[in-house]
Every structure is written in C-alpha cells, then in structure tokens.
Amino acid sequence: MRERIASQLDSIEKAHELKVLFAVESGSRAWGFPSVDSDYDVRFVYVKRPAWYLSIDEKRDVVEVPINDMLDINGWDLRKALRLFRKSNPPLMEWLTSELVYADNLGFRDELLRLRNRVFSPKASMHHYLSMAKRNFREYLQGDQVKIKKYFYVLRPVLACLWIEKYDTVPPIRFQTLAEDLLPASPLKREVEQLLRRKLAGEEMGLENRLDAINAFVEAELERLLESASVYATTGEDPTPLLDDVFRKFLGAAWKS
Template sequence: MKDKILKELKQIEENYNVKILYACESGSRAWEFPSKNSDYDVRFIYVHTIDWYLSIDHKRDVIELPINDLLDINGWELTKALRLFRKSNPPLLEWLNSGIVYYQNFSAVDKMKEISNIVYKPTAALHHYLNMAKGNYREYLQGDEVKIKKYFYVLRPILACKWIEKYNTIAPLEFPNLLEKIVPEGELKNEIRILLKRKISGDELDLERRIDLINEFIESEIEHLSEFVKSLNVQQEDPTEELDELFRAVLTEVWKNPIYLAEKR
C-alpha cells in the first residue's frame, strides 16, 4: 500500500506543480485501533513554487483527492500549515507526531518540531479534545443501546486531555499508549482492553447495550476536565517571526537548490 500512496503523492506533485514535504497516516491506523476494513487517511504538507507566492490574489491552499474505498488523501499548503501550527492546531500536531510516515523530504517538518516547544499551547489541545469527546458522547453514547465502536472516539480524546493534564506535553496518537499510561489497572481498563481487542480483530461493534462502567468514567472525566481547562491561563510568546523565517528558509531550500535550477535550465 505504501507504494500506491507514494505513487499518488508523486502524481500530485506533477499535477499541481508542488513539492511535498511530508506525508503521514492520520486516522485509526495511526491511533492503533484500525478495523480490518479501515481506509488509509493520508495527510500531507506541500509547498508551491516561489512565483505562486508572489501574487496579489489569494489562492486555494488545500489539495484534496476524491475519496475512494481505500484512500483518503488531502494536504495543506505550507503557509496554511504554519498558521495553524502557530495556533497549536491539534490535528496538525497529530500529523507531525504520527508514527506512520509515508514520505518526508527537505527540512520543514524537522524545523517545526525543533520549535514546537515554543508553539505548543496545552489549552488549545485541551479545548479541542474535550469538545470532541463531548460531541461524540452526546451524539453516540446516550441511549440504552449505543454504537459501541464510538467509545473509542470519546475515550481517545478524553485520555489525550488527561495526558496533557498529567504531563503538559503533546499527547501521543496511539490509543494503547494512552490507555496503558493513563488508566490504572482494574475493571475499567480491562473493559476497554476487551473492546480494543474486538475492534482490531474485526468485530462489527455496532449497536449493543451501553457499558455503564465506561459511561460513568466518561461523564466523570468530562465534568472534571471542563473545570480543569477553566483554571488554565497560559501566556506564550508570539512565534510568528520564527515561523516566517522557517517558511523563507524552506522555500529557498526547495526551489533554489542546484537540482531545481538544473531542471529549469
């Protein structure tokens, strides 16, 4: 599958006259709870030619391929990614920390990781994950019978919040890692492990009776985390200057290197 993904990425470079800097997995495969029929959620960051940026008109800053049964591929242009990075955008941070990297070229992502400590805003991540947990819990897990697989889409953001509360660092993507580090040994952890094993083995995990123990944990943590996030007031420096320098350096690296100049000649 990686060869197919790389072929698609190469075709994107040719079709759009861009250079891809980084591509990774961002979905359930990166979270380590894929089903047997899970598709591949490929996300990438790309840069246009220098001339593209020297324009008075705003242009589309995303590339999205039609989704098929196997592949979901889309990407963000570099300045869009850096603006979101400045806001500590959690989905982008997950891309940068994905354990499944399909492609990386040039220094952009390494440079972003080097300054992530001055960009990362725990409050932004907490609000994102908490709102995700609340929304999914409200929509999928309220009745006597629930869509059982949706427990993962509530538990994962809750455990990510608790990781941030405990360690004050970017939460890992991998659900098993969050589970082992955050949830103490006991009945709750065993119930979650059983669900995880069923999902990975290919069980449908459709409508089933709700699991009261997990629901009680979710409700308790949503209440606790809602109060915790209100208590935070973190002031951070504006990283715009560093990100501007990063962008200019990458643009020069990609398009003014000897290989590119030889191609133009």
C-alpha cells in the first residue's frame, strides 16, 4: 500500500503541477484503532508554483481524489494550511504528529512541529474536540444498541479534552496514549481496553447492547468539560508575520530549480 500511495502522490504532483511537502496517515490507523479492513486516510500539504499565488482571484486550495477501494487521499495548499495552523486547527496538529508518514520533504513538517507551541490554542482545540464528542455522542450512543467502533469516535475527543485540561498542550494522536495516561485503573478502563481489543480484531460493525458505564463516563465528562472550556481565553502573540516567512521560505525552496 505504501508503494501505491507514493505512486498516487507522484501522479497528483504531475497532474496538478504542485509539490507535496508532507503526507501522512489520518483517521483510525493513525489514531491507533484500525480494524482489519480499515481504509487508508492519506492527508497532505502541497505547494503550487509561485505564479499560481499571483492572481487577483482566489483559487481552489484543496486537492481531492475520488475515494478508490481502500484509499481516501486529499490535501491542502500551503497557504491554506498555514492559515489553519495560525488558528491551531486540531486536524492539522494531528497530521503533524502522525507516526505513519508517506512523504516528508524540505523540512516543512519539522518546521511546523517546532512552531506548534507558539500557535497552539487550548480554547480552540478544546471547543473542537468538545463539539466532535457531543455530536458523535448524540448521533451514535443514544440507542439501546451501539456499534463498537462508534464508542471510539466519542471517547477519543473526550480524552483529548482531558489531556488539554491536564497538560495545556497538543493532545497525542494515538488513543492508547491518551487512555493510558488519563483513565485510572478501574472497571471503566478495563472495559475500554477490552473494547479496543475487540475493535482491533475486527469486531466493530455489529450492534450490541449499550455499555452504560462508558455512556455515564462520557455524559458526566461532557457536562464538566463544557464548564471547564468556558474559562479559556484567547491569548498569545499574532503569529502571522512568522508564518508569512514560513510561506515564503517553502515556496522558494520547493521551486528554486
């Protein structure tokens, strides 16, 4: 699959006249809970030729490839990525720390990792993960029967919020890291660990009786975190001049030849 992904990225570069700065796995494989038939969610950041940015019109700043078999691949333009980085965009922060890297060129990913603490916003990240957890809890965990996989799409953002509350830093991307640190030894943790083993074994799509202990934990934490999130304020320096320099640096580096 790595060869197929590399070939796809090469085709995208040629077809769209761009250069990929980095490409990583996102989704369940990066989060640490893929099933045996999970697809590949590849996300990348790219840079177009300098002339592309010299226009009076805004242009499409994403590249999306139709989902094919087990491969879902799309990317963001450099300028779009830096604008979102300035806002402490949680999905982009996750891409930067993915352990499954398919392309890493010119040091761009390392540059953003070096700068991420300067742009990280606990407020923006907390609200992002809270919104995700509330929406998924409402949509997936309210019935008497629930699919195993849906628990992780609620538990992971809840644990990300708990990490931000505890450490005031970007949450780790892997679910196991979050759970090991934030869930004390208890029947709840054992139930979550058993659920994870079953998901990794492929038991994720069947409907089962709702796990009331997990529902109760999520409901209580969501209520408490909503209160906790309200105290965060937007602080810090404006990183725009710094990110302008990053934009110019990598635009030049990509096309210096």
